[in-house]
Amino acid sequence: MKPTLPVIIIGCGPAGAGASLFLSQAGIPHLILEKDRFPRDKICGDGCSGKTAFVLGKADPALLDEIFSDEAHFLPSFGVTFAAPNGKAIDIPFRSKNKQERPPGFTSRRMDFDHFLFSKIQGPQATVIQDATVTSLDRTPEGYAVTYRTGEGPETTVHCRLLIGADGDKGICRRKLLQGDAVSKTASVGLRGYYEGVTGMHPRNFIELHFLREILPGYFWIFPLPGGAANVGIGMDAVLVRKKKINLREVMLLAISENPNIRERFAHARPSGKIYGWGLPMGVGAVKVSGEHFLITGDAAALIDPFTGEGIGNALYSGMLAAEAAGKALQAQRFDDSFLQEHYGDVLFRRIGDELKLSYTMQKLVRYPWLFNLVVNKANKSPALRDTMTSMFADLDVRALLRRPSFYWKILTNK
Ligand SMILES: Cc1cc2nc3c(=O)[nH]c(=O)nc-3n(C[C@H](O)[C@H](O)[C@H](O)COP(=O)(O)OP(=O)(O)OC[C@H]3O[C@@H](n4cnc5c(N)ncnc54)[C@H](O)[C@@H]3O)c2cc1C
Incomplete structure (x- = not known):
């Protein structure tokens, strides 16, 4: 008989790493299965808000000290610039709530940020297996049997009492465990490119959202990055993209070359690497994110803010709450739907449900x-x-x- 682990986490992005940090803090042994090998890229705008800083500070304030002293990989950001469809812009500084007067947010390439998180999770309680793609999830009397494959090797099956799904938008957990129940109808698609030499950035590294008329309620963005680089991208409601037959890549490149409020800033800029696309599963309010013996976090639970497109903060936050719920479930030896709903889903949406609903309304406006x-x-x-x-x-x-x-x-x- 193989031993049954208390917890298995599938995926090691911000949601999985966040869950792991807090499980370790609570002394709960767990296994993390991750299909990629770090450092690995994730298509993203690379903007991290106050919520990201809040969760990291809760896990360990030293993490933030490290982030804000590493200028090569993390750029402090103090606000956001909104440019309206008529090109007029307004700068909105973020209000910092932290007592240490740290910057309220930062940007960091996901290649670096996720690797940073990954480097912090390994310890006596956490075992990580990289290159491990989970191929099936099967209910057992004790919990779940999780089967994964590393490279071309044979399949291995491990068992757990509680499964934490943190495998993102296209992962197996969302597909198999939520069976479409929580899949947001407001998914967006986004494209991201890295550029060197973009000029005219805000002196306090404000991230910029340009609401171009042709892609409303989506936007074109320019986020400053460490080393003078920029993350440039575009995102829009997936249904509208299909309905209006919009070629997002063309719109993005056209904004860079022709938009009177943008093109000058790209006059001497050059792309570094290709433009890549990925989905953004937006949250709209409370949905089912748990069931018997499982909790779903981050993009797998569709928790991206529908107005700002931010998902890293909610991924980390849901990972933190999933770890807290796991502690309670293991202590009470209760893994039934109603216990997990009460201690995870209900708590999560009490904290972020209103925020998601409001953002959804703003997206419509x-x-x-x-x-x-x-x-x-x-x-x-x-x-x-x-x-x-x-x-x-x-x-x-x-x-x-x-x-x-x-x-x-x-x-x-x-x-
Ligand atoms: C174009 C774009 C721009 C964005 N911009 C921003 C932004 O600026 N700020 C922001 O906050 N958010 C942004 N987001 C959203 C953000 O990227 C996500 O919300 C965030 O990555 C979610 O984290 P996660 O841990 O849930 O999932 P992910 O980061 O997707 O991590 C999931 C992990 O699971 C692993 N995995 C998947 N399947 C399996 C499997 N079968 N077995 C084992 N492992 C598996 C993957 O390899 C991956 O490492 C953007 C998204 C897009 C697409």
Whole structure:
């Protein structure tokens, strides 16, 4: 008889690494199966928000000290620039909530960031097997039998009481365990390219979202990276891309070469490497993310913010909550659906459900270019409105203002 492990995590991106960090903190032995070998790339905008910094700080404040002292791999970022469809832009500084006066966010190539996380998870409680592609998941009386293959080698089966699915958008967990239940209907697609020599970046490394009319409610982005490089990309609702037969790559390259507000900045820029695409499973609010003997985290649970496209923070956050729920399940020896729902899904969506719903509403509002132009135009003239918008990133109640027609009425009537 093979031993039954307490926990197996499938996937070692931010969600899986986050779960591992907190399982180790709680002294819970676990196995992580990862199909790639680190350092490995993940197509992404490489922007990490305050939530990422919050979870890492909770795992170990020394992680943030390391990040912010490594200028070669991590670039502190202090805000976001929104450019409305009419080209007018507004700078919104992030409000830092941390007491140590650390930068509120940072950018880092996923090749580096995920490798950093990977390098922090190995320890007495965590065993990682790389190049291990999980090929099947089967229910057993004790939990799950997980079968994986390394390279061309034979298949191996390992057993666990609790499975944590952290294998991303196209992984096996989402397909097999959620069987489409939680699969978001608001998936987007994104393209990412790396560039050298882009000029005109904000002195405080603000990330930039350019809401181009032709791809609303999606956007074109320029995120500054360490070493003067930039992550440049475009993302849009997958249904609209298909319906309107939009060639996203063409739109992205056209924005770089022709858009009057963008092209000058690329006059001496050159791409480094190809442009790659990947899906963004957006969250819309509470959905089923657990079941008997399993918890699903990160992109596998479709937790990306539908307005900003950020998923790293929620991946880490859900990994942290999954580890906490795993501790409770192992202590109580309860792995049934209702126990895991109460201690994972319910907790997760109590904390991030409203945020996802609000962002979903904002994503819908962004479809109206005139409304977007109006808010940015007015915010440029009104320090009070700029201040409100700054607070929106940190304060959910302030963000909720955006759902009220009275907010726009006040802007229109200059009140
Ligand atoms: C174009 C684009 C731009 C984005 N920009 C941003 C941004 O700027 N900021 C932000 O916060 N978010 C961004 N996101 C979203 C972000 O990339 C994801 O939300 C985040 O990577 C989710 O982390 P995860 O750990 O859930 O999944 P992933 O990072 O996808 O990790 C899953 C891991 O599971 C492994 N795996 C998959 N299948 C198996 C298997 N069968 N067996 C074993 N292992 C397996 C994979 O190799 C991978 O390492 C962007 C996404 C895209 C596509």
